[in-house]
Amino acid sequence: MFIRAYLRASTVDQDANRARKALEDFVSSHGQQIAKSYIENESGASLQRPKLFELLDDAKPGDVLLVEQVDRLSRLTESDWQQLRATIKAKEVRVVALDLPTSHQFMQTTTAAADAFTSRMLAAINDMLLDMLAAVARKDYEDRRRRQSEGISKAKEKGAYKGRGIDKDKHSRIMALVGKGTGIRETARLLEVSTSTVLRAIEKAKANA
Template structure:
């Protein structure tokens, strides 16, 4: 019997290492970690994720699949419940780090089965609603930022590419900031910003395609 931790993280979520640390701190003895990084849990089913597919080949009857929460196992209510039931059908025990839930298909008591299935449905529905709420909040935030170009792109540069190159060349020759400002028509404050953070000054040009 083996215990496999499955972790899924998107680019802005907690790391795989953090999820493993949480699992071990909760008392799980992890034999292997399988992880999908940069994969959306809202749009991609477990079986369609590169590492998620491995679980169906790796896990055998009696093995334990450890996940931080049931939302790691699917993109919506139907997907999560189908995935949990498929693993239970194969004799795999699913355990969650959060709240220490256990889903074992071996039980034959009808009352326990009813409680287990109801719990699966409830948690899967909760996971889906939370994911959808997060997705909508992110979408609204992005749309709002896009409607305010300066906020989304940052302040528009007060210089163009030609002026930027002239400033960099002049500073590289050791010319004084005041003389560079006079020659290029750019304020001394802007000259200092270009000098002190050239990478960001050039990135601003790229964002505004200036």
């Protein structure tokens, strides 16, 4: 069984490796080990996640895509989630999430023929719950964005909103690489930041030019 762990955090300031031990302990409890880990700092609300699609490109039929929670895999809109789900199904990859008990059956190496019906039923239930948790994750994302927007609006009304602080040192290192002709993705990889952070630095530099 080839288990590919996917660890994601929304920003470079968050630790995408935070869940590594929980995943390792879970896999060990099933007598398995993680074969390869894919780590990135990108929003779960975006399909622009190079490491996730690198995982799917590498995956072979029957491989396990392991995540701590379904929201690490998706905070996507319905259409984007269905697009990702179609890719996962086409690759015949089995999603296992620690917060989705029905998916834990995929950690078993063999299934007795007598349990074939039960296995199919559990797989169908698992697919339904996976879709449901993905929808819940998206709603949570939208609710947090709405509350954040409302908080910013109130702060602006009071004249107290200053916006997000800028890491000037990080931006200067980004622009130094970009100035040498380094591409956006390569800059992000070299500095271990998200591509969105690189784009924000470029936009900020243009605005100040």
